[in-house]
Amino acid sequence: MTSLRTLPVPLARLPAELLGSYLNRLADANHITVRELSHLLGPGRFHARDSDDLTGWTLGSTVILAALTGRQVIELRYAIPALHDAPDEPPNPPPDADSTIDFWRCPACLLYAASRGVRRLAIQHTHPHERICATHGRWRGGGDQRPLRHLLPEALHANRRHRRLLRRHDLLQLSRDHHHAQELTARWLTDHDGPPELRQLWTERLQRLGEDPYGDPHRPSPDRIELVTYPETVTLTSLIGSNHNDAAERLTSSRASLIGTGQSHEDRADLLNPARPPLTG
Ligand SMILES: [Zn+2]
Numbered sequence: 633m634t635s636l637r638t639l640p641v642p643l644a645r646l647p648a649e650l651l652g653s654y655l656n657r658l659a660d661a662n663h664i665t666v667r668e669l670s671h672l673l674g675p676g677r678f679h680a681r682d683s684d685d686l687t688g689w690t691l692g693s694t695v696i697l698a699a700l701t702g703r704q705v706i707e708l709r710y711a712i713p714a715l716h717d718a719p720d721e722p723p724n725p726p727p728d729a730d731s732t733i734d735f736w737r738c739p740a741c742l743l744y745a746a747s748r749g750v751r752r753l754a755i756q757h758t759h760p761h762e763r764i765c766a767t768h769g770r771w772r773g774g775g776d777q778r779p780l781r782h783l784l785p786e787a788l789h790a791n792r793r794h795r796r797l798l799r800r801h802d803l804l805q806l807s808r809d810h811h812h813a814q815e816l817t818a819r820w821l822t823d824h825d826g827p828p829e830l831r832q833l834w835t836e837r838l839q840r841l842g843e844d845p846y847g848d849p850h851r852p853s854p855d856r857i858e859l860v861t862y863p864e865t866v867t868l869t870s871l872i873g874s875n876h877n878d879a880a881e882r883l884t885s886s887r888a889s890l891i892g893t894g895q896s897h898e899d900r901a902d903l904l905n906p907a908r909p910p911l912t913g
Pocket of ligand 1: 743744
């Protein structure tokens with residue numbers, strides 16, 4: 633291999649970044665196209681900013697990337713989780729149950745990224761509880777990264793409860809439960825088949841968010857739906873997680889629990905009573 637020169641502009645690192653995000657930032661910073669960069673790396677394919685695809689990636693690609701960035705291979709593997717699967721074998725297709733995990737990703741908190749010297753859009757792997765930046769109290773799950781302290785304080789309360797659940801539950805299982813709970817609350821909102829009290833609450837929150845300059849005024853965007861239903865999704869997540877064996881029954885009864893909690897976040901926190909049976913599975 634001819635010796636490679638390190639690209640002139642080094643890249644500030646973010647943890648858990650997507651491979652495509654990293655390569656695009658690297659190309660941008662050095663004023664080359666991502667195609668040119670991909671060509672250097674060998675696979676000769678396009679890496680979209682929000683992709684984490686290792687197709688065609690070889691051991692050589694990681695070594696070349698390390699040479700180009702002046703980093704150690706081990707450092708790159710820390711920063712870019714996809715590279716854990718490289719290089720000896722093509723990554724195994726993820727089992728069905730985990731296929732959604734690959735899509736748990738969102739833009740880095742702009743304030744956090746700026747504090748690390750990252751000025752361009754970077755995308756990170758995230759778990760559902762990380763879609764609100766705890767440090768800055770901002771939503772980063774899509775759309776505007778807005779401070780929630782005054783706008784939607786109940787989402788911040790819910791995020792603290794969500795993070796507390798992690799002390800007692802397995803991260804992956806809790807994340808999957810949250811994903812299922814979120815599908816359910818989103819459907820309650822969009823299909824109008826949820827409890828009317830909740831729809832009223834969510835409509836009021838949507839109004840607080842104000843006009844979506846890029847959205848349809850009659851159809852809130854998925855990230856807005858996720859945000860306004862988030863407090864109830866966390867409650868539902870806790871109910872699902874509290875006992876997987878009778879999850880279906882609890883889902884039915886949880887509708888009543890959710891409505892019964894009214895507007896008080898502290899009341900809702902009672903649903904997270906640690907006296908519940910421990911998580912199984
Ligand atoms: Zn932040």
